[in-house]
Amino acid sequence: MRFGFIGAGNMAQAMIGGILKAKLVSKDEIIASAATQKTLDAVKDKFGVQTTLDNQEIAKADMIFLAVKPVYCEQVLREIKDKLTKDRIIVSIAAGKTMAWLEEQLGKDTKIVRTMPNTPALVGEGITAVCPNEQVTDKELTQVCEVLESFGKAEVIKESMMDAVIAVSGSSPAYVFMFIEAMADAAVAEGMPRAQAYRFAAQSVLGSAKMVLETGKHPGELKDMVCSPAGTTIEAVRVLEQTGFRGSVMECMKACADKSRNM
Structure with a gap:
């Protein structure tokens, strides 16, 4: 062929x-x-x-x-x-x-x-x-x-799912790259060298994605495994919820899908 x-x-x-x-x-x-x-x-x-x-x-x-x-x-x-x-x-x-x-x-x-x-x-x-x-x-x-x-x-x-696919995978690497960049920026603000900050942030995203794919556990369950009572992670999650993290992701994906439908 x-x-x-x-x-x-x-x-x-x-x-x-x-x-x-x-x-x-x-x-x-x-x-x-x-x-x-x-x-x-x-x-x-x-x-x-x-x-x-x-x-x-x-x-x-x-x-x-x-x-x-x-x-x-x-x-x-x-x-x-x-x-x-x-x-x-x-x-x-x-x-x-x-x-x-x-x-x-x-x-x-x-x-x-x-x-x-x-x-x-x-x-x-x-x-x-x-x-x-x-x-x-x-x-x-x-x-x-x-x-x-x-x-x-x-x-x-x-085919009716294609616009959703564009939002969840076709375009989503851009959102993930922005997330990695933002995490690295915060690490740099805490004193970590930038190259090292990118490695830590990117590897954490890679490992987290692999856990979702290989464990079969619900992402919420995996999140709960990291959140100890009165710990650092749940405090960070509280701020993400307070600032509309999930809502922002959902809205950006809806905008992406809408754009795809109207191209």
Whole structure:
């Protein structure tokens, strides 16, 4: 199977790296396009894959990843539409571009999988939501998921959940980075060197997330395990509740989902 990438930015590179690391195909079976030769040269130097400035060349691949910004999707799909055959699988990672919109651009008989990965894919810890249209067979869906799981986890969802996915995983790394930065700033204010503060804050977030995933315990139960009576942690939790921490997170995610729905 030959993989093609229209767009060769960070997310596409994370996917290419995962595919090669998992040895799903050889580097000769991957081709990527981009708007500039500079980007393509960097991708070729890093991965050794084939590159082209012509998006129509990508249409010859068996599985085609649409990895451009949403604003460029219509133009790109118009370029490749007439070059696609019925057996090609289109995998879109464009936020806000619904299955109905993609089918309108390419035709309802096109095999389309709408996905939403996130940037932790760059370190092999991403999670990707997957939504196929009716033209995609179970075998083809399994193949797509195998690719997506080469750089993290993948779960098939209903398309109606996609806006929630964008809020809870697609965009959420930004919230987590802000949280880590804020914790590190506070540690620096207490006298800790900044580089060390980032390590302590980031490792605490990493370890806490791993506890949720591996223990199966409710996050509230895990929180209670840290909160000793009259202790330091419950005092910190009291301030977070007082300042609307949970409400702020929920409101920011609602705004994110609303923006996705209206794109």
